[in-house]
Structure formats: C-alpha cells, structure tokens
Amino acid sequence: MRNTVLTGLFLILSIYAYPQQITVVSAIDNRPLFNVAIYNEDRSKSALTDFDGIADISAFEENEILHFQHISHHLLTTTKIKILSNNTTVILQADDNQLNEIVLSVSKFQQKKKDIPQQIVSLTSEDIIIANPQTSADLLESSGKVFVQKSQLGGGSPMIRGFSTNRLLIAVDGVRMNTAIFRSGNLQNVISIDPFLIDRTEIILGPGSVIYGSDAVGGVTNFYTKTPGFSSGEIQLLSLNATTRYASANEEKTGHVDFAFGGRNWSSLTSITYTDFEDLRMGSNGPTEYLRPDFQTTINGEDVMAENENPRIQKFTGYDQINLAQKLRYLSSQDWELKLGVLFSTTSDFPRYDRLIRKQDGEFRSAEWFYGPQTWLSANIQANHSRLKLLYDNMKWSYAYQFFEESRNDRDFGGNDFFQSQEQVDAHELSVDFTKKLKERTNVFYGLQSVLNTVGSKASVKNIDTQTVQPDQSRYPNDSHWISAAAYASIQSKLHPKLTVLSGLRYNFIHIDAMFDDSFIDFPFEEMNINTGALTGNAGLAWNVNQGLSWKLNFSTAFRAPNIDDVGKVFDLAEGFVVVPNPDLKPEKAYNAELGFQLQASKALAFDVAAYYTILDNAFIRRDFELNGEDMIEFQGELSQVQAIQNASEARVYGVEAGAKLRFTPHLTLLSQINVTKGVSKENGEEFPLRHAAPAFGNTHFTFKNKKFLLDVFSEYSGGFSFEELAPTEQEKPYLYAIDDNGDPFSPSWYTLNFISRYNFTSNWSASATLENITDQRYRTYSSGIAAAGRNLILAVNYSF
Structure with missing residues (x-):
C-alpha cells in the first residue's frame, strides 16, 4: 500500500x-x-x-x-x-495504409492523396536516396512521369504532358522559381536546386493555376527541402550527413555534407555541396551523327578545326557547381513557428554544346558559345500559426526574395566580335495562406499572393583584336517590371465517406511596364504598359469506391500571362532572323479534363491509369512580324527577317499515363509505367506537331529490398519521331538528330539497362554502386543537344548519425 x-x-x-x-x-x-x-x-x-x-x-x-x-x-x-x-x-495506428499518401502541393496544406482529383507524383526521401541523381533534373526524370531535355551537360528542361519551360511552374518550398524572363526555349534553372538538400518532391500533372497562378499550365514541380528537427529533451539534437560520389562517364567528383543542431525550441541545418563534371562520354552503339569527330579551338589568335582523339567525348561540356544552404527554425510558442531558409547556387561558365556543334558549309558557325555563371540566391522567411480560430485553423505567411543572374557569350567562328548579354532578376514574393475546417467533412483553403520581378539587362560587343568594348542592344528592356497580385479560394468537401469534391477559383492581375532604348533599333514605342488578368478555376471529384478501386475526375483551367521575355525580348534567333518586342500579347488560356482510376486488384497487384485532354487557346508562337512597317531590319551588322511572339496558334494535347505494381514477396517488387502524349498546334487552318510533346516514354523497375540491402534492376526507354512527326522548328535543327535514308533528321527510339545496389554496413555507414546504360547505347533524348552518358559506373559512400 x-x-x-x-x-x-x-x-x-x-x-x-x-x-x-x-x-x-x-x-x-x-x-x-x-x-x-x-x-x-x-x-x-x-x-x-x-x-x-x-x-x-x-x-x-x-x-x-x-x-x-x-x-x-x-x-x-x-x-x-x-x-x-x-x-x-x-x-x-495508420489508416488504410495512407501514411505515405499525404501531399502538400495542391493546397499548400496537408491533404490525403486519395481525396484529391488531380494526378500527383510523390518522390520521397527514400526515392531520392535510391535514385542518387546528379542533378534535380535527373531526379525528375527518375520519376518516370517527366521527360527531360538537355541542351548541354549543365541543363535539364522538364516536359510534362506536352508542355515545357515557361508553361510549367517550378517551386521550392512553395515559392515560385519562375521569373519574368523564363522563356519558351529550353531552361536549365532546375539544376540550381541541390538534390542532396531535397527531402521530398511533388509533381502535379496538369494545370495548377488556382494555387500557383501564371505558368502552371502543364504541371507544377514542388521541391521541399530538408527541415532541421527540435530536441524533445534536455540534450541538444545533433546530426551529420556526408556523401562522396564518383561517376565514370563524366568523371564526376562530388562531395556533400550537411549538419544540424536542435534544441527544444530552435534548430539549425547547414548544407554544402560541390560537384565537378568533366566532358561527357557518350555510348558506343548508336547513330554516328552524334559523334564529335572534331572541335573548334584558337591557335595564335586564329580559329581552327581540330581532330577529336576520341569522338565519343563531347568536348566542351564540363562544368562545376557549388550549392550552399542555411536553414533556421524557432518555436516561439506551441502555436507559432518561424523558419528562415537561405539557398545559394552558382556554376562555372558552361558551354552550350548544341550551339558549338552547328556547322555551315562544313565549318563551325561558332568559335565560342557559353553561359556565364548561373547564380541563384533564395531567402525565404515563413511563419506558421496553428490554433483553432474563427477565420482559420492554420495560417502560413511567407516572404521570399530571390536573385537570379545569367549571361550569354558568343563569337562567330573566324569573327572578331565577342557578344555578351547579362541578365539579372530581383524577385519578391509575399503570400499568406489559410485553411479552415467548416464542418467535420468540409475544409476551406484561401489566400493572397503578390509577386514583383525587376529585370536588369545589359549587353556589349568586344573586338578581340583591338580589345575595344562597345555597348550593344540588350536582350530585355533594362529596369523593367512584372507584377502579379492574386486571391484564391478552394473548398474540399466529403459528400459521402467515399466521395470527395474539390473546387476552387483564383483571380490574377498582371502588370508589365518597360522603357525601350532606341539607340540600336528604332522601336515604334518608347514604353510598354500592359495590364491584364485571368480568372481560373477547377472542379473535380475523387470517388473511393472501396479499398481496392478509386476514380478521379477533374476539370481545370489555367493561364500564362505574357512576361518580359515574351513581350520585350530582342535577340538573334538564328542566322538571318531577329526577334523583336510585341506589346499586344494577351494571356494564353488552357482548358483541361482528365479521368483516372486506381485498382488494387489484390494485396500483390495494383494498376493506375489516367487520360487527359488539354486545349491551349491564344497560344504564344514566334512568327514573322513587322517593325515600323518593315519585315527586314539590320541587326548586329546583318540584314535579318523580323519575328515576334504572337497569339497566333491553338494547341491540343492529349494522352494516357499508366502504371502497374506487382509485389511478389514483401521484399521483391516489379514496377512499370508508360506515358503516351500527342500534341498538335493549329495555325491558319494547318496542323503541326507540338514541339514539347515528347515521344512515348517510361521505365520498368525490378527491386529487391530488405533492411540492409537494395538491388534495383531497371530499364528506361523512349519511342522516336520520324521526320514528319517532328515539329517544324525541330526539322530546322538537323545537327541535333540522326539522319534517315532520305537525308532528313529524325529522333530514334532508345532504351537503357541499368542496376542500382545499396548496402547499409551499419546504422551510420552505407555505400552504393550503380551501373547505368550497361549495353553502352549511344542516344539523345528527344530535342536534346547533347548525347546521354554511355556506360556509366557511379560509386557513392555515405556516413550519417
């Protein structure tokens, strides 16, 4: 007692x-x-x-x-x-095995994936560890749902459902990465995101404009970075993670370390990554057109063509990159959490390989063509408030500042004029998001967002003989502004325990102002002031018939407002062509419908299929134009055809995505997926293949996994395009493609066989060995300017505690 x-x-x-x-x-x-x-x-x-x-x-x-x-x-x-x-x-206890089926991207708050009518692809931290990607673009490609184009080794432009570049939105921790100079040509900004820092990636397949606004036409990729944890006791939390990696195809040498400290109400995470890539080696079995038999060099001030000792080595593709990150968390009370994240990335100069292999009359067109350092700085302050209140249950406030810098540098083969253009963007974003449970089965999500982009642009031309430097026509109007203001609201309601409806609306106002310098081109306008707006919405339902079968139906609209690149750019597209500003552009509008189902046929077998159809109205397209009534002007000493971006097209994209999963044992799994996309562009009654509609592609994985060991034997594959199936703009680039019997360019189909193995020696030490492209195929992914890696051995060692 x-x-x-x-x-x-x-x-x-x-x-x-x-x-x-x-x-x-x-x-x-x-x-x-x-x-x-x-x-x-x-x-x-x-x-x-x-x-x-x-x-x-x-x-x-x-x-x-x-x-x-x-x-x-x-x-x-x-x-x-x-x-x-x-x-x-x-x-x-977990409910219906839905633990790993929580997503954040659709409303910026947690939702069950099974209750969302849109198709979402989630890549967890475990998926990222297994894929062990060299860049974040490679991570997206490993999903099997995203096709990636590369113009050079330092590149990676995602394609989703027939859309790419500025018709896709990239976000990091919920903050849009797209800027006012994101172009319709292929982009490589995604490589600035450190794959070692990513904790989770979510890909929305299809429009996402209700939450993310302009540009979210074909999809949204949201990268969520690692967050330091708090200590639950008196002893401070301490963790360390270090990785070193080597790859044989491009002599990659990577070192990464991140370490975190955490107390009861504060925590910190620091991350450092350095990567060095040498020139990439292609495979030995494939089209000879991809080989690099010669290259350009300068000897005693004269541009000459030199023989490449190993034509499989793609001369002038190597570069190096540094990524730094610092994240802080502070729990001021049980209800308030403050977070600060600072991310920094910069590269060395990296050559644009597809421009360096172009020839005319047997001679290289460019002696030099490279991007200057691609620099990205992101500082994001967030405040989260979690308490049941009248107007909200959860609130997220965020202010983000981003700085982007890039440059283009080129000189003609045998030419004396070295052209350089440099662009900078200061991007500010302020947003506040709320969620409120109205009833037991009804949640409301709403918020406000404002974005300001200020674009700086300058250009010069240098005579390499005399070393004199003169100002030149800048790519964009200097000190121009792109402003967005928006409000949105969406509601999720369970009409029945098995039936969930999600619908929402967003109104977005866009303003552009710019001043034009007529020192080099006589523009018919001195300034540009554009005000436009768009109302977008979505409505869909998720019907979970039973534990084995679910249906998803969704209708949505999206838009892309013209940005500074669309309305204000001046650049030489190709020899004899110059693109000029067009202040009369209107927003593109997309209308999308999709239907999908998931079937858990048994505990061991599952299928998922989705079909979609998207119409893009008032689509932007580059076509012949007149400036001051003239269709030809002199630009950089050459008489050139005038072109501009115009609302001159309608596009239709449709396709099917399918996947299957077969679990033989708790440790042995077969996973396969395929994507088929068709896209056409309609202009003046004629139809043409859509440039960013990729050929059919997919992957198949056969995986064995237990607590200590993982083995993944897999294949990646892609269909091809004949000359007639290529978009007109691609038909004009024979240097990117193989040549058929008629002498026309075409994109061949390809496949690779690969395996990944990973072993955990202790709770702290692990190692992985990957052999990619075992059969040493020589191939280029569609529209790419660089051939993919040949047989590639990747070795990595990781230590963590």
Whole structure:
C-alpha cells in the first residue's frame, strides 16, 4: 500500500514538475507525426503537434479525455494522466495504409492523396536516396512521369504532358522559381536546386493555376527541402550527413555534407555541396551523327578545326557547381513557428554544346558559345500559426526574395566580335495562406499572393583584336517590371465517406511596364504598359469506391500571362532572323479534363491509369512580324527577317499515363509505367506537331529490398519521331538528330539497362554502386543537344548519425 501511494505521489509530482510535452508517432515506423490535432470532449481546448511530433498538453486537466486526430491515422481517445505515465509517447495506428499518401502541393496544406482529383507524383526521401541523381533534373526524370531535355551537360528542361519551360511552374518550398524572363526555349534553372538538400518532391500533372497562378499550365514541380528537427529533451539534437560520389562517364567528383543542431525550441541545418563534371562520354552503339569527330579551338589568335582523339567525348561540356544552404527554425510558442531558409547556387561558365556543334558549309558557325555563371540566391522567411480560430485553423505567411543572374557569350567562328548579354532578376514574393475546417467533412483553403520581378539587362560587343568594348542592344528592356497580385479560394468537401469534391477559383492581375532604348533599333514605342488578368478555376471529384478501386475526375483551367521575355525580348534567333518586342500579347488560356482510376486488384497487384485532354487557346508562337512597317531590319551588322511572339496558334494535347505494381514477396517488387502524349498546334487552318510533346516514354523497375540491402534492376526507354512527326522548328535543327535514308533528321527510339545496389554496413555507414546504360547505347533524348552518358559506373559512400 505504501509503495502504491509513493508511486502515485511521484507520478503527480512528475506531471507538475516538468513541462508537459508529449511526442506523437506512427505505429508503422515510429516516425513523429506533424499536425496531429489534440482536443478535449467539447473542443474548448486544443493543441497541434509540430514537425517533430511534439505538443504541449499543459492546458488540459489531469483526468481529461483527449482525442488525437491525424489525416492519415485512426482516431485515438485516451486520458492525459495515462499518456504522461506512458513515457509521454502516443502511438497512432495508420489508416488504410495512407501514411505515405499525404501531399502538400495542391493546397499548400496537408491533404490525403486519395481525396484529391488531380494526378500527383510523390518522390520521397527514400526515392531520392535510391535514385542518387546528379542533378534535380535527373531526379525528375527518375520519376518516370517527366521527360527531360538537355541542351548541354549543365541543363535539364522538364516536359510534362506536352508542355515545357515557361508553361510549367517550378517551386521550392512553395515559392515560385519562375521569373519574368523564363522563356519558351529550353531552361536549365532546375539544376540550381541541390538534390542532396531535397527531402521530398511533388509533381502535379496538369494545370495548377488556382494555387500557383501564371505558368502552371502543364504541371507544377514542388521541391521541399530538408527541415532541421527540435530536441524533445534536455540534450541538444545533433546530426551529420556526408556523401562522396564518383561517376565514370563524366568523371564526376562530388562531395556533400550537411549538419544540424536542435534544441527544444530552435534548430539549425547547414548544407554544402560541390560537384565537378568533366566532358561527357557518350555510348558506343548508336547513330554516328552524334559523334564529335572534331572541335573548334584558337591557335595564335586564329580559329581552327581540330581532330577529336576520341569522338565519343563531347568536348566542351564540363562544368562545376557549388550549392550552399542555411536553414533556421524557432518555436516561439506551441502555436507559432518561424523558419528562415537561405539557398545559394552558382556554376562555372558552361558551354552550350548544341550551339558549338552547328556547322555551315562544313565549318563551325561558332568559335565560342557559353553561359556565364548561373547564380541563384533564395531567402525565404515563413511563419506558421496553428490554433483553432474563427477565420482559420492554420495560417502560413511567407516572404521570399530571390536573385537570379545569367549571361550569354558568343563569337562567330573566324569573327572578331565577342557578344555578351547579362541578365539579372530581383524577385519578391509575399503570400499568406489559410485553411479552415467548416464542418467535420468540409475544409476551406484561401489566400493572397503578390509577386514583383525587376529585370536588369545589359549587353556589349568586344573586338578581340583591338580589345575595344562597345555597348550593344540588350536582350530585355533594362529596369523593367512584372507584377502579379492574386486571391484564391478552394473548398474540399466529403459528400459521402467515399466521395470527395474539390473546387476552387483564383483571380490574377498582371502588370508589365518597360522603357525601350532606341539607340540600336528604332522601336515604334518608347514604353510598354500592359495590364491584364485571368480568372481560373477547377472542379473535380475523387470517388473511393472501396479499398481496392478509386476514380478521379477533374476539370481545370489555367493561364500564362505574357512576361518580359515574351513581350520585350530582342535577340538573334538564328542566322538571318531577329526577334523583336510585341506589346499586344494577351494571356494564353488552357482548358483541361482528365479521368483516372486506381485498382488494387489484390494485396500483390495494383494498376493506375489516367487520360487527359488539354486545349491551349491564344497560344504564344514566334512568327514573322513587322517593325515600323518593315519585315527586314539590320541587326548586329546583318540584314535579318523580323519575328515576334504572337497569339497566333491553338494547341491540343492529349494522352494516357499508366502504371502497374506487382509485389511478389514483401521484399521483391516489379514496377512499370508508360506515358503516351500527342500534341498538335493549329495555325491558319494547318496542323503541326507540338514541339514539347515528347515521344512515348517510361521505365520498368525490378527491386529487391530488405533492411540492409537494395538491388534495383531497371530499364528506361523512349519511342522516336520520324521526320514528319517532328515539329517544324525541330526539322530546322538537323545537327541535333540522326539522319534517315532520305537525308532528313529524325529522333530514334532508345532504351537503357541499368542496376542500382545499396548496402547499409551499419546504422551510420552505407555505400552504393550503380551501373547505368550497361549495353553502352549511344542516344539523345528527344530535342536534346547533347548525347546521354554511355556506360556509366557511379560509386557513392555515405556516413550519417
């Protein structure tokens, strides 16, 4: 009796002597659960767990009954005193195996993937570790749902559902990366994102304009970076992760380290990555047109053509890159969390390989063509407030500043004029997002967003003989502005436990102002002021018929407002052509419908299929134009045909995405997926293939995995395009393609066989070995300017604690 009394007294003293913090974890893998709602019987008191599953329950009475509710777990009801007597840990059971089916991108708040009518691809931290990508573009390609084009080794332009470049939106931690100078030509900005820093990637297939605004026409890729954790005890949390990697095809040498510290209410994460790439070696079996038999060099001030000792080495493709990151978190109270993230990336100069292999009359057209350092700085401050209030349950406030810098540098073969253009963008974004539960089965998401981009642009021409430098026509109007302001709201309602409806609207206002310098070109206007707007929406339903079958139906609209690149750019497109500004552009509008289903035929076998159809109205396209009534002007000393971006086209894109998963044993799995896209552009009653509609592509993985060892044997493959199936702009680039029997360019089909192996020696040490392109195929992905890697051995070692 005495011992019982003493035990009870000790328990009571313990409860009141220490902070009443508890940790909520999942029964599946014992990982902390974020955003678990804790409330009493009449909901007069509540709390929410933070990102480390920690919540303070001091506000609740000792014998009060508490309810624990989480989006992917079963409801748990217990008492406070029972929790505190059980090592202050609460374990929740997973609901319908949906633990890994939570997404953030669709509303910026947690939602069950099964209740969202759109098609979402999620790449978890485990997927990223297994893929071990060289760049973030390679990570997207590994998903099997994104086709990636590369103009050079330092590149990677995603294609999703027939759209690419500025018709796709890239976001990092919810902040848009797209700027006012994102162009319709292939982009490589995604390589600035450090794959070692990524914790999770979500890809929205199809329009996402209701949440993300302009540019989210074909899809949205959202990269979520690692977040440092808090300590649940008196001892500070300390973690370290270090990786070194080598790849044989481009002599890659990579080193990465990140380390984190965490106290009870503060934490810090620092990340450093350095990568050095040498010239890329292509495969030995494939079209001879891809070989590099010679290259340009300068000897004693004279441009000459030199023989390449190994034609499989793609001369002038190597570069190096540095990525730095610093993230801080502060928990000012149980309800308020502050986060600061600073990301920095810069490259060396990197040659544009597809421009360096162009020839005319057997001679190279360019002696030099390279991008200057691609620099990106992102500073993002976020405040999260989680408490049940009248207007919201959760609030996210964010301000982000980004700085982008890039340059283009080129000189004709045998020419004396070295042209350089340099662009800078200062991007500011302010947003606030809310979520509110109206009823037990109804949630509202709403918010405001404003974006300001200021574009700086300058150009010069240098005579390499005399070293004199003269100003030249800048690519964009200097000190021009692109401004966006928007408000959105969406509602998710469960009409039935098996039927969820999600719909939303967004209004976006866009303003552009620019001043034009007529020192080099006589523009018919001195300034440009454009005001435009767009109302977009979506409506869809997710019908979970039973645990084995679900249907998704979605209708959505999207838009892309003209940016500075569309309306204000001046550049020499090709020999004899010059692109000039057009202030009369209107927004592109997209209308999309998609239907999909998922079938869990048995515990071992699952299928998923989705079909979509998208119409792009008022599509931007580059066509002949007149400036001051003239269709030819002199530009950089050459008489050139005038062209401009115009609303002169309508595009239709349709396709099917399918996947299958067969689990032979708990350790052995077969996964396969295929994507088929068709796209046509209609102009003046004629139809042409759409440039960014990729050929059919997919991958198949055969994976064995246990606690210590992983082996993934897989194949990646792509269909091809005949000359007639190429878009007209691609038919004009024979230097990118193989040549058919008629002497016309075409894009051949290709495949690769590969394997990945990974072994965990201890809880701290692991190593991986990957052999890509085992059969040493020589191939180029569609529209790419560089051939892919030949047989490639990748070795990596990782240490973490």
